Amino acid sequence: MPDLPNQPYEVVVEADVLVRLRDGIRLATDVHRPARDGRPTAGRFPVILERTPYGKSETSRSEIDLGAGQPATRAEAAAAFVRHGYVVVYQDCRGRHGSEGAFVKYLSDAEDGADTLAWILAQPWCDGRIGTMGLSYAAHTQMALASMGPRGLAAMVVDSGGFSNAYMSAVRNGGAFEMRQATWAYNQARESPAAKADPAVRAALEAEDIKAWFTAFPWKPGHSPLRHVPEYEAYLFEQWTHGRFDDYWKKPGIYAEGYHDRVPDIPAVHMSSWYDCYVRTATENFLGLRTRKKGPIRLILGPWLHGDRTSTHSGDVDFGREAPIDGNIAANWTEFRRRWFDRWLKRLENGVDEEPAVRLFLMGGGSGRRLESGRLDHGGRWIAASDWPLPETRFEPYHLHGDGRLAPAKPAKGTAPLAYDYDPAKPCPTIGGGISSGQPVFVGGAFDQREDPRFFGIQNPGLPLAARPDVLVFETAPLAQDVAVVGPITVKLWISSTCIDTDFTAKLIDVHPPTADDPRGFAMNLTDGIFRCRYRESWESPSMMTPGEVYRIAIQPFATGNLFKAGHRIRLDISSSNFPRFDVNPNTGEPEGMARLKRIATNTVHVDRDRPSHVVLPIVPVATLKPLS
Numbered sequence: 001m002p003d004l005p006n007q008p009y010e011v012v013v014e015a016d017v018l019v020r021l022r023d024g025i026r027l028a029t030d031v032h033r034p035a036r037d038g039r040p041t042a043g044r045f046p047v048i049l050e051r052t053p054y055g056k057s058e059t060s061r062s063e064i065d066l067g068a069g070q071p072a073t074r075a076e077a078a079a080a081f082v083r084h085g086y087v088v089v090y091q092d093c094r095g096r097h098g099s100e101g102a103f104v105k106y107l108s109d110a111e112d113g114a115d116t117l118a119w120i121l122a123q124p125w126c127d128g129r130i131g132t133m134g135l136s137y138a139a140h141t142q143m144a145l146a147s148m149g150p151r152g153l154a155a156m157v158v159d160s161g162g163f164s165n166a167y168m169s170a171v172r173n174g175g176a177f178e179m180r181q182a183t184w185a186y187n188q189a190r191e192s193p194a195a196k197a198d199p200a201v202r203a204a205l206e207a208e209d210i211k212a213w214f215t216a217f218p219w220k221p222g223h224s225p226l227r228h229v230p231e232y233e234a235y236l237f238e239q240w241t242h243g244r245f246d247d248y249w250k251k252p253g254i255y256a257e258g259y260h261d262r263v264p265d266i267p268a269v270h271m272s273s274w275y276d277c278y279v280r281t282a283t284e285n286f287l288g289l290r291t292r293k294k295g296p297i298r299l300i301l302g303p304w305l306h307g308d309r310t311s312t313h314s315g316d317v318d319f320g321r322e323a324p325i326d327g328n329i330a331a332n333w334t335e336f337r338r339r340w341f342d343r344w345l346k347r348l349e350n351g352v353d354e355e356p357a358v359r360l361f362l363m364g365g366g367s368g369r370r371l372e373s374g375r376l377d378h379g380g381r382w383i384a385a386s387d388w389p390l391p392e393t394r395f396e397p398y399h400l401h402g403d404g405r406l407a408p409a410k411p412a413k414g415t416a417p418l419a420y421d422y423d424p425a426k427p428c429p430t431i432g433g434g435i436s437s438g439q440p441v442f443v444g445g446a447f448d449q450r451e452d453p454r455f456f457g458i459q460n461p462g463l464p465l466a467a468r469p470d471v472l473v474f475e476t477a478p479l480a481q482d483v484a485v486v487g488p489i490t491v492k493l494w495i496s497s498t499c500i501d502t503d504f505t506a507k508l509i510d511v512h513p514p515t516a517d518d519p520r521g522f523a524m525n526l527t528d529g530i531f532r533c534r535y536r537e538s539w540e541s542p543s544m545m546t547p548g549e550v551y552r553i554a555i556q557p558f559a560t561g562n563l564f565k566a567g568h569r570i571r572l573d574i575s576s577s578n579f580p581r582f583d584v585n586p587n588t589g590e591p592e593g594m595a596r597l598k599r600i601a602t603n604t605v606h607v608d609r610d611r612p613s614h615v616v617l618p619i620v621p622v623a624t625l626k627p628l629s
Contacts, residue, residue: 008083009034009041013075015057016098019091021115028098029116030056032078032088033125044127046154046345047087047120050134051113051141053188055097056090062135062159065333066310066326080334086341087125091116093141095193095231103192105185105235106140106166110252113145121152129345131155133337135307136436139278140253143285147252147259155344156268157337160276160307160436164284166254167245167539170277174555175532175539176503176582177240177593179214180277184437185236186210189229204228214441214456214580218594240583243592245539256281260288267295267344273302274363274527275314275444277436279558283388283488286358290387296353299388300329301561303361303380305444306436309333315432315445317524318375319363328382328628329359356384359628362486363526364510364563370517378446378510378524380563382628389487392624397614398476398570400493400607406474406572406615415608420470420575422502424584424598427577428468429457432525434558435581442580449509449523449573456580464523466573472605475511475571483564484625487618489527491555491572494611499587499601500544501534505578506555506615510562511569523571529557530582534589544589550606563622572615576603 012035018026034041054060057074064071072080078088094112095103120126130152132142139161146153163170171181186208189195195202208225219225219237226233242248252259268289272282279301286299303319304311310333312323322328330336343352359382366379385391398406402415429451435444442456449465451458466473491506507528514521531553534542545551564570577584586595607613 009036009085010038011035011075011079011082012038012040019116019119021112025094025101027091027094027100027112027116028056029089029091030074032075032082034082034085034087040125043125045085045087045125046129046131046341047089047126048081048131048133048341049089049091049116049120050132050138051091051093051109051116052134052138053093053096053103054137056092060135062307064310066324077334081338081341084338084342085346089120097193102231104231106144106163106253107251108253109141109144110148113141114148114150117145117150117152128152129154131157131341131345133157133159135159136161143256144253146263147256149262149264153264154266155341156266157271157340158268158285159271160273160278160282162256162270162278162281162285163254164257164281164288167249169280169558171239171254173582174530175243175535176530176585178277179580179583180435180437181239182236183210183439183441185232186225187437187439189226189232192229192232194229201228211441211456217584218596237593240593241591244542257284257288260292263289263293265293265295267297267340269298269300269340271300273304273306273309274361274560275304275432275434275446276306277434277444278306279434283559286388296357298355299358301360303363313373313375315443315447316375317378317446318366318371318373319361319378319380320366322381323361356386356628358385358388358390359383360385360486360561362484362561362563362625364565368512368515368522376512376518376522376524384626384628389618390620392620393487393618394620395616396619397616398572399612399614400474400572400574400605402607404474406476406570410609410612411607413609417604417606417608418472419602419604420472421600422470422576422587422603423600424577424586426459427457427579427584428465428470428505428575429455429459430578430581431455431465433528433578433581438580446524446526448518449507449525466523468575470575472574473571474574475569478513478567478569479564481566482622483570484562484620484622485564485570485617486561486620488559489557489618490616491529491557492616493553493555493574493613494550494606495533495553496548496550496604496606497533497545497601498547499599500547501532501585501589502587502601502603503530503532503576503582503585504553504555504603505530505575506557507573507578508557508560508615509571509573510564511571513567526562527557527560528578529555530578531555532585550611570617574605576601
């Protein structure tokens with residue numbers, strides 16, 4: 001061990017070290033090292049690595065504790081670990097900030113990360129044990145390098161990212177394209193080396209009205225708001241137009257589930273939140289690694305927006321003082337990670353082994369009234385479990401009925417199907433959901449499903465989405481007792497259409513009864529999903545439908561965890577668009593992202609005994625839910 005191990009170390013920083021990769025590209029890297037009297041301490045230490053496209057020296061919004069006025073700087077965040085005997089390494093991803101090379105989102109991070117680990121292992125200050133951490137893209141970089149099976153990787157804290165399968169969620173979803181990729185590309189192009197080096201490029205990007213561009217699809221290569229930085233435009237169009245699930249989507253940086261066998265058998269935390277876009281990623285990586293590795297592998301799911309782990313709310317809904325990680329899962333986020341790394345990098349016996357495999361925030365149970373903040377008091381609490389889905393889960397079908405009921409009983413024979421006209425020129429607007437990086441066009445979170453001027457693309461302010469003619473609504477009677485829905489959701493529909501291709505969407509909603517604060521009630525969105533019908537037979541080989549023919553499809557919204565209180569209703573909305581969260585299907589069967597035409601589709605959902613469309617709900621007996629001690 002280095003000298004004086006019980007005394008906090010000082011910190012020295014070696015800034016802008018250039019790490020050479022296998023192809024000769026050099027990545028800018030900052031090394032924060034333990035020191036005494038202003039000089040690096042001799043000896044070897046465990047290392048914590050974070051690779052980011054957001055600037056290795058820039059303040060990360062993720063480094064904030066509850067009650068702090070602002071996030072810690074990178075130097076301050078590193079110091080919290082270095083003083084306890086770690087080396088902390090921050091690195092700019094290829095083509096970003098101080099690093100060389102061209103930026104191609106996600107696809108260079110596996111080899112670049114593995115090369116960086118090899119470089120760290122060769123340094124005299126590394127003891128051979130490396131942990132990784134980071135939020136969002138810095139979570140993607142972790143699973144990307146882990147998929148290469150590198151030596152030295154010994155522990156991970158993967159926070160809201162790490163693509164289990166980017167084709168199935170977070171880049172594409174159910175065959176549709178997630179439009180947050182377009183807003184992210186535009187926002188990050190403004191921070192690109194090209195924009196920083198050339199004021200004219202920066203000015204051109206700033207002059208673009210991105211909201212107006214969201215009314216002008218299809219974008220054309222060379223004629224989009226990203227044309228000023230061609231490498232960003234190129235990768236965006238490549239993702240958008242690559243609709244089929246082939247080798248393009250099976251690379252280690254975006255397809256961790258295809259490489260779970262190669263990931264080292266190491267302790268790993270996988271974390272997300274109900275209103276994050278990485279719920280499916282976290283649960284799939286947890287399951288895929290837990291069944292293959294000794295680990296331990298942990299899963300944490302909170303009620304927040306993407307990375308907002310100190311928040312008590314998402315959107316217009318408050319979940320109470322138990323919602324943040326701080327004071328509930330750990331003293332704070334820094335302490336949580338330090339204890340994890342102390343146990344698995346330093347091998348200190350600190351009780352981390354005894355913590356539950358699964359920790360989830362169960363939303364619901366609040367008063368339903370408005371708080372002083374103006375947000376709805378939905379409430380909630382943390383629960384613990386040994387596995388995912390929870391062992392006590394019963395997967396129960398709730399059927400769609402022709403009269404709008406949602407009930408366990410199957411519909412009657414001969415029930416007439418329900419049809420609506422879906423006009424791609426007038427898509428159903430996105431009001432919250434599991435979204436990140438949509439600003440300034442759209443936002444995630446929990447909201448009353450009512451049209452509001454805050455949201456992009458609304459047409460009838462004040463009216464509920466349920467009033468739209470292209471939204472089918474199915475709901476239970478007021479519940480006689482509390483019902484806990486915790487786990488993955490599947491919506492199985494029998495459908496037909498007058499067009500050769502179209503989409504179907506599904507949204508699960510907790511309908512609060514009327515109160516003095518909300519006399520019309522409050523329809524709180526929990527989770528939603530989409531399915532593009534050309535992929536009904538195969539993700540690899542899309543095929544067009546025969547108009548009028550009945551097909552069976554399955555929509556997979558993200559998992560959720562919610563207590564529907566007695567008196568509330570469980571509701572399922574079916575439609576054919578959710579824009580701008582997902583791109584709009586023009587119903588013409590044209591190539592993805594390049595359609596020039598639009599057609600109105602009459603879409604039909606069948607709800608009879610022989611074609612019993614239904615949602616499968618993961619219901620957990622309330623009495624079996626275990627509080628987090």
